[in-house]
Every structure is written in C-alpha cells, then in structure tokens.
Amino acid sequence: MERVLQSVCVACPHGCAAAKMLYHEKAEHQKTCAGSSTTVEQQAVLLQQGPPGDCSYELVLPKVLPSSRASVTVTITGGDVGKKKISGSGKGSMGSLVRMGPCGGIGGNVKETSMSDVDRIVQVVVRHGNAVDAISVMYERKGKEAWTDRWGGGGGNTCLFSLQQDEYLTSVRGHYGQFNGFVVVRSLTFVSNLRSYGPFGMEDGVPFALHAGAGGKIVGFHARSGQFLDAIGTYVKMDDY
Structure with a gap:
C-alpha cells in the first residue's frame, strides 16, 4: 500500500x-x-x-462578570457603522446630530422619534423596579411640547424629572444584564449640566455610559423595548461637528 x-x-x-x-x-x-x-x-x-460599510457587527464577550467593566472602541474608516451623522441646513434645521448606541439587549422592538425641529428635552418619565420597565420623553418642538409613546411595559414605580430651560443632558449611564430570562436595561442615571437624576432601577450587570462629549448636548433617545426597556441610545447635538 x-x-x-x-x-x-x-x-x-x-x-x-x-x-x-x-x-x-x-x-x-x-x-x-x-x-x-x-x-x-x-x-x-x-x-x-476594510469591512463593507453596510454590514452590522456584533461583539460577543464569552463571559462578563457583574463586577467587570468593558470598554471597546471600534473605528471603521470609509463607512458609517456604529456612528451616524445626521445633518440638516436652513431655517428650522435639526443641526448636526450623532447617533450613539443603543446599549443593552437585542430583544424588543425598535423605538425611534424624529429629531426634526426638536429644541430640547423637557421631562423624562422612568418606570423602574429591579430593572427599567419603560421610559417616555417630553420634547419641545418649535415652542410646543409633546410626549413620546411609552417605550416598555407598565410595571415598576413611576418617577418623573423636569429639566430647566437652560438645562440639558450631558450623559446617560447605567447597567444592563439578565432579568426574567432577557438581557435588558437594569439601571439608568441621567446627568445634566446642573445635576444628576437617578439611579433608576437596580445597579447590577454590565455598566455602560453614553457621553455627549465636549460641546455636545443629548437632545433625544432611541431604544428597543417590549415588556421592559431592552436597550437605550442617544442623539447628541454637537456645537461644532
């Protein structure tokens, strides 16, 4: 052979x-x-x-302990994956926005609100218990105030906070992790140029932070939600971007 x-x-x-x-x-x-x-x-x-610009990417960590902190930065030249710049021009323009996130799980349905003509965030309602059940936001558009739908379920306790006329959010931080068999947002803290609101929910799981950065203001949110708030992201208006 x-x-x-x-x-x-x-x-x-x-x-x-x-x-x-x-x-x-x-x-x-x-x-x-x-x-x-x-x-x-x-x-x-x-x-x-490099990778094609119209692909989506998922980072899977084999094991993350509740006490650990992960920081990952991905830069893709020539594409707009992970960060989207939204521009407008002329009178009544929404300006230049940067879409950040969302952070959290992949369950639930996508929740979006048009940022056209949004002047500022007026109030935020958070429903929470051992996790963040839901949020809803009041925006001011051309001098008129209007609420979004409730993004999430009807459980938990209700907390509301209002921003002053000259007050704006500079960061949103929190935790996400397993709850009732799903990966959802476990806690949220909203930080403005004047004070902090929260934490709402339970500070347990993987920490995250969405910072507006120098010259930036958080003017809106996007999310994923179902029975709970599965994930949350921000829209940041830049003074010079």
Whole structure:
C-alpha cells in the first residue's frame, strides 16, 4: 500500500504552473508554492479596504462578570457603522446630530422619534423596579411640547424629572444584564449640566455610559423595548461637528 501511495501523482491544489508531483511531495511543495501564501502587499490592500460599510457587527464577550467593566472602541474608516451623522441646513434645521448606541439587549422592538425641529428635552418619565420597565420623553418642538409613546411595559414605580430651560443632558449611564430570562436595561442615571437624576432601577450587570462629549448636548433617545426597556441610545447635538 505504501508503494502504491508513493507512486500516485497529484496536481498543486493552488493551481500553480508546477508539474504534477508525487503524493508524498505535496506537503513540501506547498511550503514554497507562490499560490499558497498572501504577500505583504496583498495583506495591506485587504486591510485598507476594510469591512463593507453596510454590514452590522456584533461583539460577543464569552463571559462578563457583574463586577467587570468593558470598554471597546471600534473605528471603521470609509463607512458609517456604529456612528451616524445626521445633518440638516436652513431655517428650522435639526443641526448636526450623532447617533450613539443603543446599549443593552437585542430583544424588543425598535423605538425611534424624529429629531426634526426638536429644541430640547423637557421631562423624562422612568418606570423602574429591579430593572427599567419603560421610559417616555417630553420634547419641545418649535415652542410646543409633546410626549413620546411609552417605550416598555407598565410595571415598576413611576418617577418623573423636569429639566430647566437652560438645562440639558450631558450623559446617560447605567447597567444592563439578565432579568426574567432577557438581557435588558437594569439601571439608568441621567446627568445634566446642573445635576444628576437617578439611579433608576437596580445597579447590577454590565455598566455602560453614553457621553455627549465636549460641546455636545443629548437632545433625544432611541431604544428597543417590549415588556421592559431592552436597550437605550442617544442623539447628541454637537456645537461644532
């Protein structure tokens, strides 16, 4: 059997111009075959091209302890994955916005509110217990105030806070983790240029923070929700972006 195998001729699996070789010479040939390796120049081109801009990405951590903190920054050049700039021009424009998040689980339904003509956040209602059950927000648009729908379920205690005329949110932080078999937002704290509101819910799970950054103001929210608030994100208006 060994003599039979040694007499078998095979072609190069990479399609190079080399003549057929004996079977036992195949492994040695692949070490030097020009078609079996990617050159440094080819690798550089692949890195420059990067991933396609219309894909979505999911980071899966194999194990995250409640006491641990994870910070991940992903920058994709040439695409708009993970961060979206929304621009407008002319009278009544919504200005330049940066969409951040959402942070939390992937359950529930997507919740969005048009940011067109939004001047500021007036009030926020949070329903909470051992997790954040729901939120609803009052916006001011062209001098008129209006509430969003309730994003989430009807459980928990109700808390409301109001922002002063010259007050605006600078960050939203909290925790998300397992609750009743789902990954949901467990706690929320809203920080303004004057004070903090919260925490609402239970500070247990993986911490997160959505900071407006220098010159930024949080002017709106987007989320995922069902029975609870599954995830939350922000819209940040930049003074100079």
